[in-house]
Amino acid sequence: MTVAEHTSAAHPTTAHHTSTGLTNEKLAMWVFLGSECLLFGGLISTFLLYRETEPKAGPAISELYDIPYTSVSSFVLLMSSLTMVLAVAAIKRGDQRNTRVWLMTTALLGASFVGGQIYEFTVFYREGLGYTTNLQGSAFYTLTGFHGVHVSLGIVMLLSSVVMSLRGRLGPERSEAVEIVGLYWHFVDVVWIVIFTVVYLITP
Amino acid sequence: MTTTEHHAVEHHDEEHDHPSDGKYIQIALILGVITAVEVALSYVDVGKLFVPALVICMVAKFAIVAGYFMHLKFDSNLLTRVFVSGIVLAIGVYIAFLGSLHIFS
Amino acid sequence: MAITEDRPLELTTGETVVRQPLGAFTRPRSTTGWRSWLTTIDHKKIGILYGGTALFFFFVGGVEALLIRMQLAQPDGQVLTAGQYNQVFTMHGTTMVFLVVMPLAAAFANYLMPLQIGARDVAFPRLNAFSYWTFLFGGIVLNSGWFLGGSPDNGWFNYAPNSGLAYSPGNGIDFWNMGLLIAGIASLVGAINLIVTALNMRAPGMTLMRMPVFTWMALVTQFLLLFAIPVLTVAQFLLMFERLFGAQFFDPAAGADPLLWQHLFWIFGHPEVYIMILPAFGIVSEIMPTFARKPLFGYPFMVFSGIAIGFMGWGVWAHHMFVSGLGPVSVAAFSLSTMFIAVPTGVKIFNWVGTLWGGKLKFSVPMAFAIALVVQFTVGGVSGVSHAVSPSDTQQTDTYYIVAHFHYVLFGGALFGMVGGLYYWWPKFFGRHLRDRLGWWHFWLMALGFNLTFGPMHIVGLQGMPRRTASYPEGMGWDFWNFIETVGAFLIGVSFLVFAYNIIVSRNNPPAEADPWDGRTLEWATSSPPPVHNFDEIPTVSHLDDWWHSKYRETDDHRLERVEGVKSYSSPEGPSEPPHLPSPSYWPFVLALGLPFVAYGLLYSYWLCGVGGVLILAAIYGWSLEPSVDPGAHAHHDEHEHGHGHDDHDADAEEPVAVATTPEETTE
Numbered sequence: 009m010t011v012a013e014h015t016s017a018a019h020p021t022t023a024h025h026t027s028t029g030l031t032n033e034k035l036a037m038w039v040f041l042g043s044e045c046l047l048f049g050g051l052i053s054t055f056l057l058y059r060e061t062e063p064k065a066g067p068a069i070s071e072l073y074d075i076p077y078t079s080v081s082s083f084v085l086l087m088s089s090l091t092m093v094l095a096v097a098a099i100k101r102g103d104q105r106n107t108r109v110w111l112m113t114t115a116l117l118g119a120s121f122v123g124g125q126i127y128e129f130t131v132f133y134r135e136g137l138g139y140t141t142n143l144q145g146s147a148f149y150t151l152t153g154f155h156g157v158h159v160s161l162g163i164v165m166l167l168s169s170v171v172m173s174l175r176g177r178l179g180p181e182r183s184e185a186v187e188i189v190g191l192y193w194h195f196v197d198v199v200w201i202v203i204f205t206v207v208y209l210i211t212p
Numbered sequence: 213m214t215t216t217e218h219h220a221v222e223h224h225d226e227e228h229d230h231p232s233d234g235k236y237i238q239i240a241l242i243l244g245v246i247t248a249v250e251v252a253l254s255y256v257d258v259g260k261l262f263v264p265a266l267v268i269c270m271v272a273k274f275a276i277v278a279g280y281f282m283h284l285k286f287d288s289n290l291l292t293r294v295f296v297s298g299i300v301l302a303i304g305v306y307i308a309f310l311g312s313l314h315i316f317s
Numbered sequence: 318m319a320i321t322e323d324r325p326l327e328l329t330t331g332e333t334v335v336r337q338p339l340g341a342f343t344r345p346r347s348t349t350g351w352r353s354w355l356t357t358i359d360h361k362k363i364g365i366l367y368g369g370t371a372l373f374f375f376f377v378g379g380v381e382a383l384l385i386r387m388q389l390a391q392p393d394g395q396v397l398t399a400g401q402y403n404q405v406f407t408m409h410g411t412t413m414v415f416l417v418v419m420p421l422a423a424a425f426a427n428y429l430m431p432l433q434i435g436a437r438d439v440a441f442p443r444l445n446a447f448s449y450w451t452f453l454f455g456g457i458v459l460n461s462g463w464f465l466g467g468s469p470d471n472g473w474f475n476y477a478p479n480s481g482l483a484y485s486p487g488n489g490i491d492f493w494n495m496g497l498l499i500a501g502i503a504s505l506v507g508a509i510n511l512i513v514t515a516l517n518m519r520a521p522g523m524t525l526m527r528m529p530v531f532t533w534m535a536l537v538t539q540f541l542l543l544f545a546i547p548v549l550t551v552a553q554f555l556l557m558f559e560r561l562f563g564a565q566f567f568d569p570a571a572g573a574d575p576l577l578w579q580h581l582f583w584i585f586g587h588p589e590v591y592i593m594i595l596p597a598f599g600i601v602s603e604i605m606p607t608f609a610r611k612p613l614f615g616y617p618f619m620v621f622s623g624i625a626i627g628f629m630g631w632g633v634w635a636h637h638m639f640v641s642g643l644g645p646v647s648v649a650a651f652s653l654s655t656m657f658i659a660v661p662t663g664v665k666i667f668n669w670v671g672t673l674w675g676g677k678l679k680f681s682v683p684m685a686f687a688i689a690l691v692v693q694f695t696v697g698g699v700s701g702v703s704h705a706v707s708p709s710d711t712q713q714t715d716t717y718y719i720v721a722h723f724h725y726v727l728f729g730g731a732l733f734g735m736v737g738g739l740y741y742w743w744p745k746f747f748g749r750h751l752r753d754r755l756g757w758w759h760f761w762l763m764a765l766g767f768n769l770t771f772g773p774m775h776i777v778g779l780q781g782m783p784r785r786t787a788s789y790p791e792g793m794g795w796d797f798w799n800f801i802e803t804v805g806a807f808l809i810g811v812s813f814l815v816f817a818y819n820i821i822v823s824r825n826n827p828p829a830e831a832d833p834w835d836g837r838t839l840e841w842a843t844s845s846p847p848p849v850h851n852f853d854e855i856p857t858v859s860h861l862d863d864w865w866h867s868k869y870r871e872t873d874d875h876r877l878e879r880v881e882g883v884k885s886y887s888s889p890e891g892p893s894e895p896p897h898l899p900s901p902s903y904w905p906f907v908l909a910l911g912l913p914f915v916a917y918g919l920l921y922s923y924w925l926c927g928v929g930g931v932l933i934l935a936a937i938y939g940w941s942l943e944p945s946v947d948p949g950a951h952a953h954h955d956e957h958e959h960g961h962g963h964d965d966h967d968a969d970a971e972e973p974v975a976v977a978t979t980p981e982e983t984t985e
Contacts, residue, residue, distance in 0.1 A: 027523075029288065032440040032441065032513050035513045035516060036513045039509050039512050040509055042297060042298030043298060043547050044547070045301070046302050046305075049302030049305075050552075053309060054555065057574060058573075061572045064572050065571075075251060083244060083247055086244065089243075089277055090236060090239075090240035093281045143565045143571055146559075146564035147566070150555065150558060168941075194278070194281045194282045201270060201273045201274055205266050205269065205270035209251070210262075210267075305584055309581075311647075313574060
């Protein structure tokens with residue numbers, strides 16, 4: 009037996025015993041996502057607080073929303089969760105090619121979401137709402153900016169996974185790694201679900 | 213490559229309750245429909261029902277993504293409890309905070 | 318230096334040693350010397366790093382305290398200007414909270430948790446090292462104001478809008494903000510690590526309700542950190558963006574609510590105080606049963622009251638804001654919730670008393686510190702109840718009565734408990750006892766000094782002496798007690814000189830046994846100090862206090878009888894099959910190092926941010942590609958099967974023989 013085969017037989021990743029039966033990595037990601045709820049909750053609350061105050065300068069943000077535009081953008085992110093889940097299903101089947109296809113698609117959808125956001129911000133800026141214009145602007149851009157950075161980091165992880173797959177280092181025994189990237193990605197989507205409803209749709 | 217096949221079979225046995233690709237696409241379509249409903253609500257005047265209806269849609273989407281896409285429905289209870297703790301705590305603390313600043317009055 | 322990876326090595330098994338992919342950066346291998354400390358991923362060494370650094374910062378914070386007391390020894394003190402005084406008391410508080418008590422707790426949690434649950438290390442050893450270095454750099458950034466134009470001077474809680482550019486134009490507040498943001502990353506990452514460790518890496522048979530109380534309290538603390546740190550992080554980012562980029566969050570002129578900062582800060586800040594006390598409660602719950610030779614009274618109540626404190630601690634934060642204009646509804650609600658939270662702590666006090674009652678008491682130095690915690694925390698708790706009643710708090714707030722309260726609970730409580738823990742576990746950590754006689758001098762001087770310093774503050778506080786004020790005028794009637802308080806503070810200082818002397822002189826003591834106190838928990842079941850792999854064979858647990866049950870059995874007439882021939886779980890020969898341990902690594906240090914560069918860069922020059930960014934990216938890249946176990950380090954292990962057995966509880970073994978084509982995943 010070569011060292012590689014002997015290794016895999018002797019050290020299957022699924023056999024690593026833990027008290028809960030979950031891997032350390034998966035448990036860690038969920039624990040982390042629990043903490044992120046407090047982070048985004050704080051940013052959302054700050055926005056909600058200042059959405060109630062009359063801006064002393066510049067426009068109120070609710071006047072600037074382009075709901076159809078943002079709906080499309082939200083739908084794009086939602087679909088990226090679908091492609092993510094398909095990527096995980098693909099890698100579990102050992103379908104390397106489709107794993108990469110779905111991961112790339114997810115990354116592209118995520119990138120178009122971020123691109124759409126950046127465009128949306130430039131429109132708001134042109135309409136008079138800069139980052140430092142008023143409380144609403146600061147709170148809005150900080151919240152959506154944090155979310156956008158999270159999406160961007162997710163895209164980096166997705167692309168890294170594609171690269172690893174291309175180099176043959178992302179076999180089905182590593183499907184959990186992709187699943188964990190997926191958990192992060194879905195969470196970022198779920199945060200947007202909340203932001204879209206609470207920030208954009210529910211206006212005073 | 214016997215060992216990789218062996219692993220693929222092992223994995224498959226453990227997760228036979230995994231939704232299929234087709235099921236995932238259906239779920240995604242449901243999410244799309246709920247989003248459409250939400251957007252429609254912002255154009256149609258439903259009076260006092262507006263906020264509750266939107267919140268229900270939002271919670272439904274959240275639960276579907278968490279339960280199916282994030283696989284919480286099929287995974288260990290512990291993960292759900294850890295995640296839900298964060299959510300419940302965030303909601304509790306921040307609503308109390310906003311409440312004390314008289315946002316809701 | 319040991320074998321490098323350049324020359325292929327013929328092994329007796331016939332396999333060849335693998336070449337390292339990143340040839341220029343060979344995996345660190347040192348086990349001694351400063352390099353071994355820089356690259357360690359061993360939870361025990363990391364615990365010692367946390368503890369040593371915390372004690373250093375305790376010295377810094379202590380000097381700051383003595384400066385305060387010198388200034389206040391007499392009316393119209395001239396030792397410090399008002400501006401200097403503000404910096405000193407701010408740094409004293411911030412240092413003691415974030416750079417002393419929290420890392421001391423982390424030291425104990427890091428060292429003990431894996432041992433107490435029968436594991437070989439934490440879930441993510443490299444991440445653990447990263448947490449320590451990040452904490453260190455955060456502490457350095459926080460303290461850089463002393464050298465870089467002025468320290469933060471707005472109190473440890475740094476209220477807005479005073480923290481904005483208009484009132485605090487220098488960089489002091491930025492050092493507070495960035496230093497604590499960086500330290501916050503350390504705490505958050507550490508919390509994730511320890512939670513996964515406690516939930517996932519317990520020895521066979523160790524159910525949650527068989528975990529030692531210290532581990533339980535540390536686990537609850539990690540959950541508190543997990544959820545509280547992000548709230549502070551939000552506040553800090555808002556402040557940072559306001560100060561650096563002109564964002565509007567806290568400026569009343571822009572219509573901002575000045576209470577936004579206060580709420581966010583105290584939503585973090587109140588769980589924070591439980592983060593500081595729960596580990597000390599856990600320590601007392603270990604010390605007392607040992608020196609009473611009795612199990613902890615009401616173990617389930619101790620566990621559940623700790624969890625209850627963790628939960629309820631989220632519902633009381635605005636009691637720090639009773640006079641901020643919250644309004645009667647909020648004040649009443651938080652007043653009630655604050656009264657309720659005294660209950661679970663009361664449960665603990667009674668259970669400790671119950672533990673001592675009828676026990677075969679040994680008044681050792683650790684026991685003295687533990688008893689002191691119980692007495693002094695109760696005093697602080699009683700004044701706390703008086704604060705919960707908001708009308709009386711209206712008089713007490715911003716006076717020295719509050720200063721008395723929190724020093725009684727944090728110093729008289731948490732710090733006394735942790736010092737007791739140091740005396741208790743010192744032989745385990747360092748293989749030698751601390752000297753008893755010096756320990757008693759330390760204890761009595763510290764207890765006397767502490768009570769002389771903070772006891773009278775109740776009085777002058779109720780007499781109206783305000784806090785955070787650089788001087789007080791003559792004729793207020795406060796002179797006498799302030800002088801006494803200063804004397805007390807210097808006594809505390811002397812007590813710690815005795816402690817330092819004890820530490821130095823104890824290096825000459827004879828080696829300590831594995832189980833010098835006849836302990837109950839698993840850390841005593843291995844040598845002092847433990848071998849790097851903790852246990853030769855992972856124990857199988859069948860009881861709470863399993864080690865005690867291995868040593869003693871109850872006879873038919875209910876007497877304890879020592880079981881013959883019980884030996885520790887580690888022997889000088891070592892294990893029959895060397896367990897796989899993760900290898901040392903540079904990357905945690907490098908990744909942590911990038912953070913202060915980014916922080917200083919934001920203040921001085923974006924080029925520094927660039928350097929920081931490069932370090933961070935390089936470290937993430939290097940870390941992900943590096944296998945957790947160095948392939949060159951375990952030449953013969955292929956002969957040993959990695960079974961499903963408990964005798965090979967790897968800390969983080971993905972594929973220990975990482976053939977060059979399968980690098981580690983990113984998730985560590």
